[in-house]
Amino acid sequence: MLLNTFRPAQWTPVLGAALLAACGLAAASSHREAPFITTVPKVDATDFYMFRSYETGRADYVTVIANYQPLQAAYGGPNYFMMDPNALYEIHIDNDGDAKEDLSFQFRFKNTLAGNGAGVNLTIGGKQVAIPLIQAGIVSNVKDAALHVNETFTVNVVRGDRRGGPMQAVSNAVGGATTFDKPVDNIGVKTIPNYAAYAAKHVYTVNIPGCNMPAKLFVGQRKDPFAVNLGTIFDLVNAPVSFITDSTKIGAVPNTIDDANVTSLALEIHKSCLTQGDDVIGGWTTASMRQARLLNGAPGSGHQASEKAGGAWVQVSRLGMPLVNEVVIGLKDKDKFNASKPKDDGQFADYVTNPTLPALLEIALALPNTAPTNFPRTDLVTAFLTGIKGVNQQKKVTASEMLRLNTAIAPVAFAQQNRLGIVGNILAGGTDSAGYPNGRRPKDDVVDISLVAVMGGLCMANGNNDALGLGVNCKPSAVPLGATTFKLHDGVDQAVVPLLPGFPYLFTPIPGSN
Amino acid sequence: MTMRTSCLLAVAMLALAACGGGGGDAAPETPAPAPSNRVPTSASASTNALVQYSGSLAASESAEPLEVDQFTPPTSETEEPQTV
Secondary structure, three states: OOOHOHHHHHOEEEEHHHHHHHHOOOOOOOOOOOHHHOOOOOOOOOEEEEEEEOOOOOOOEEEEEEEHHHHEEOOOOOOOOOOOEEEEEEEEOOOOOOOOOOOEEEEEEEEEEOOOOOOEEEEEEEEEEOOOOOEEEOOOOOOOOOOOOOEEEEEEEOOOOOOOOOOEEOOEEEEEEEEEOOOOOOOOOOOOHHHHHHOOOOOOOEOOOOOOOOOOEEEEEEEEEOOOOHHHHHHOEEEOOHHHOHHHOOOOOOOOOOEEEEEEEEEEHHHHOOOOOOEEEEEEEEEEEEEEEEOOOOOOOOOOOEEEEEEEEEEEEEEOOOOOOHHOOOOHHHHHHOOHHHHHHHHHHHHHHHHOHHHHHHHHHOOOOOOOOOOHHHHHHHHHOOOOOOOOOOOOOOOOOOOEEEEOOOEEEEEEEOOOOOOOHHHHHOOOOOOOEEOOOOOOOOOOHHHHHHHOOOHHHHHHOOOOOOOOOOOHHHHOOOHHHHOOOOOOOOOHEEEEOOOOOOOOOOOOOO | OOOOHHHHHHHHHHHHOOOOOOOOOOOOOOOOOOOOOOOHHHOOOOOOHHHHHHHHOOOOOOOOOEOOOOOOOOOOOOOOOOOO
């Protein structure tokens, strides 16, 4: 093995963690990954999941989850983490392989002070005075009387072009309302003694126009499901190589962001609503802001009264496959990527066919000749841009970056899911073909999987006979690390992150106080 | 000419200037309006107008913020962003 020729003392940083450090990987698969998005965290997409529901009885449904607003400290009061009422959050589906959206679910938010805008006041010395907090007592119900501000949202479905296609409102299957309530964030156990039960009251059964089966909808704060070894990474990756190639150490390090929350937009939709003549669908999420914003130097009383926004929607965040803008796209093009559409991804092709990450590792670690040598990297093109033929490639495929899910592949019960997805399933000779990059489940360890892939693991699996159709040059002789590639990990195990057994799958958020 | 006389003469001249030069039958000129610190109505005519106006705002280290209370920005759900 190549690694055995180096003395451990020469390896000051950990290979896999250095990979993450070199890419500036932060607390989610795509968090603060571009210069502009760091200035507007409310529209910063952090993770996108898409998988066939594995909850008993829900196998014919597809769960899509788009997470926003990274690194929420549970104690982040008094305003916590409402979504931006001047933003447009979307989840897009391409079901015919032309790299253009065919379905878009559009989320808009609104914050309203209680009492039709009057707010919650107390009588102090004979005067009505507004309270400074977002709650005035214990909260346990939807539209609770103790809430000083209510956050609501609407969901529209657009078919065809997201700006030009017909738009229809998603409605509550009970009563037909088109405005939904978002639960207040998990302020703490005194304000909300049973947050799990409180949040569960905000899971809606909804009707989506054009779909035959009702769906489920939830928007609210969740415990961040992403797990990563952050501290060690940024401390010059302070771990020996023997550690990150030791499979017994995959969960040896605490998850640095175990105490962070995130906001989730979650839908569980019958697969018949998403597909159109092809079992494979592509998905991604975007967030947009109004093109013009005027700040008010003398805002009146109200909620978020400091700005007036106008103009068209400008996309500022984009996320399909995890880690793309984090570790694939060059720094100078990260803002461009966030504003781009999948149909125009040809402009980013070099970042995939000729990735810099393995070469950065060679430079940063002084480890020459460890990067795969098959150029162009057809294995990465397959993983990120087209899907794997016979697994998650659409009948008509247009090379473009998005998460692709084969809705014909049955889901696997949580306990039997392979944390390394397709790669792990191949290695284990197992029966779990429902994992990343065939969609993405919360349990899939995308950091380890991506590390294995970028350092040549797919070419190892492709073998000398192009078994996976990744290209004839994508073979073991092009992978200097050889079988050691499969052992790479960052020391944090994604598979042990707590989750719910069913929709919305992501766990109850960390409370602001215990 | 005494100082007092000179001053009175200067004031008189200013008054005549304000009246358009002394013609007793000429209508008084309308004074120039004071500069507005409000976003002009024209900026709400269209999203393009708004973007053009926003782009025309020069950075300033000393100006006071524009008054926007009475301004309603135009929005569009269908237009593509303007090129800036």
